[in-house]
Amino acid sequence: MDAAAPGLRERKRLATRRAIQLAVLELVAERGLDGVTVDEASRVADVSPRTFFNYFASKEEALMGDPPELPSRSAVEEFVNAGTSGGLLAGINRLLIRATEGSTNDIEMFHRRHALLKQYPQLFAMRMATMRRFEEEVAAVVARRLLIDDPTLAVDVRHLAEKSRLITLVSFAAMRHAWTCWADGESPSQLSERLTQSFDELRNLFASSTA
Amino acid sequence: MDAAAPGLRERKRLATRRAIQLAVLELVAERGLDGVTVDEASRVADVSPRTFFNYFASKEEALMGDPPELPSRSAVEEFVNAGTSGGLLAGINRLLIRATEGSTNDIEMFHRRHALLKQYPQLFAMRMATMRRFEEEVAAVVARRLLIDDPTLAVDVRHLAEKSRLITLVSFAAMRHAWTCWADGESPSQLSERLTQSFDELRNLFASSTA
DNA sequence: GCGCAAAATTGCACAGCGTGCAAGAATAGA
């Protein structure tokens, strides 16, 4: 009773959730973040203001999509056990692409949100906050991979944690880079392609004597 | 009439500002972020609630220090004109150290703030938001440096901007890494030393075949 | 269909937040 038969209750819940999100996105795009009250958005979404807060703690949370999540278990295991053959960064690259694929199912909302993230630092801040949890998850996976690639790392757990964290943070830097480049340009390409491009540039950066 | 003779008015202003910050830090450390109201903090700081909001837009802003700024003009110029002799990342490393030095003058508040940033994602988020402006400033400086190191980059302004942005984001990733490592450990070393250490690890990461 | 348990929606009350405004107090400078 989850994906097979969501049930009327669950379907209505998702519909309400979506209605609220659309209402807020619509109004904010129209009048700006501070020009919209929860009451107005609730009227448009056709729910009571109280119900609004049952779904989201704030306008801002409604604007933001769901927090990013790790891709499927199999994709994670594939990355962890890839061995030293596949490049580490290339593996993280694939991992992040699969992770973003999940949230790109609604391209319309995706673009609107992105515009708002650029416009309102406050929203960007919230996004980064949700990213932090995701970072920890990725770092844990990277640590597992590092340990398999080089079991001797187990002798210094702290060093392993710090190393995987650094790799993760750098990877997320590349992701942010891809994101902004993709947004700044007239977005002729897919975000996933841009992500790979940024990872490539990252490697080039250190391959040359630039650094 | 700036640094030489701040004047009574300016001195009182700074005193009030500081009193508010100390009051909020004290109370939040005691009762948690949500256990403190602006009214209480105002009473402790001995100002009216209205005056509180004349200084800070929120509790959170009072908790956060001033936003980071680029170091002195001379330090920036030194970096920009270092030539290809000094490593680029090493230069950014120095730049960021000098930038953080400015905000570390009050070690007591610095530590308290840091503890709160770890504890409350909301505060961390705000911090990242203020960082974004700083990132842009650094990226602009990095672009100048790149252009001097390799004038041919001028033919493709977009590529130059993207490259400098990637370098900046990666550098900030190293900074965040240093910051968390410094906080996780029993902080036996200076933050600046840890920063250099993270930058070193970053280079090692790509020097080896790990990537 | 019927009816009951679970869950969702809603209204209400309430404390806190943040800002505009204008009056009053303190300061700078002549």
Next chain:
DNA sequence: TCTATTCTTGCACGCTGTGCAATTTTGCGC
């Protein structure tokens, strides 16, 4: 001392976010 400037304060007001309890809707076995 006098005046212009700046800072502080109180007041009013609308918005935010949450607890609570009443009401409505849905799920499900009968």
